[in-house]
């Protein structure tokens with residue numbers, strides 16, 4: 001449990017200071033590569049505009065369904081999704 005907390009704190013710090021500029025292209029890359037292996041991004045598009053907690057939850061659920069993504073990648077993709085407005089491309093293409 002303590003370890004988990006540390007990992008999340010660390011990811012938060014990295015997200016804030018380390019690779020802020022990289023979250024967006026990486027998040028997009030992951031989304032376009034991994035999320036479409038089971039369903040189209042249309043379903044993701046419909047839910048854009050929701051808060052970070054929603055996306056963390058969804059991305060975790062997708063991992064339980066068999067999506068292969070590291071904890072770090074999941075954090076990147078959740079953050080990216082939480083930052084998009086409804087109708088955003090390329091998710092809603």
Ligand code: HEC
Nearest residue numbers: 031034035037038039043044047058059062065066067077
């Ligand atoms: C291993 C297959 C698989 C992968 C990969 C996958 N999903 Fe899903 N997803 C599903 C299935 C199956 C559903 C159908 C509804 C359910 O069971 O929740 C779903 C439903 C959803 C929903 C509908 C809302 C909801 O709460 O159910 C959203 C949003 C979603 N996925 C987003 C994503 C995102 C974002 C990714 C990539 C990070 C992703 N999915 C990757 C299988 C997958």
